Amino acid sequence: MGLTFLRDDPLPHGAVEDTAPGVRRVVCDNPSAFTFRGTNTYIVGRGRVAVIDPGPVDAAHLAAILRAVEGERVTHVIVTHTHRDHSPGAAALVAATGATTYGFGPHLTPPEAGGEGGDHAFRPVVAVPDEGVVEGENWRLTALHTPGHCANHLCLAMADNGVLFSADHVMSWSTSVVSPPDGDMADYMQSLARVMARDDRVLLPGHGPAIRDPKPFLAGLWAHREEREGRALAALRRAGTATADELVGPVYGPLDPRLVRAAGRSLLSHLIKLEREGQVISEADGQWRPC
Incomplete structure (x- = not known):
């Protein structure tokens, strides 16, 4: 089965869009050969909200997030995995909002063991295990531990609207790098099989636009890897x-x-x-x- 990547993503850096029911997206201006146009930061809920993946240390992106939630309160900052384009921005966002951080845990591979690209400073206040639930007053997320791209990688499911935040496990614009020892291809394929067995209606990746027809995309991704x-x-x-x-x-x-x-x-x-x-x-x- 063929795989067609999605590279049409016109959302301007720093702007905000309603990307799914109850979910807004802001794209950080950190484009590269590995991040496409930049890191997607998602805002979940209204009023008292969660921010998923605040991105790198970037003053302009922090300001864009705060503009997007003006008049609201950020109660949760959730990190899908500890790569430097996803989690380092958490510290400044917490300082600005008083929110609590959530994630699977710290980066699991130390620098001396080859943990390159990892944000070794981030440690969530609340560790979220596989199948753990993170919820606010008008939203609820269930964590799926999906190692492969990163050993502490989480996907996050919103069962009420069929959304899965697939982060860097399933991106829309490209395949994910799987770099040992923190990356593991056997784990990646097992995690991919787990996502394929689900019936999510839309995947929201860490980079690139939404995947609004997940089943054929996931099948194509599996075939591509094989x-x-x-x-x-x-x-x-x-x-x-x-x-x-x-x-x-x-x-x-x-x-x-x-x-x-x-x-x-x-x-x-x-x-x-x-x-x-x-x-x-x-x-x-x-x-x-x-x-």
């Missing part, structure tokens, strides 16, 4: 031995130079998964060979 893994295994069999970085060209073809290293990290995660399944073997100096 195809890439198949290409990696086939390329390794042709090469005999190779590093993950050496497989980037054969698997991906021509690629934006900014994405080459990330592609190698995701391929490494595929190889680790394949090794667990008994299909490849890791050797010295980062080399891999097929069984």
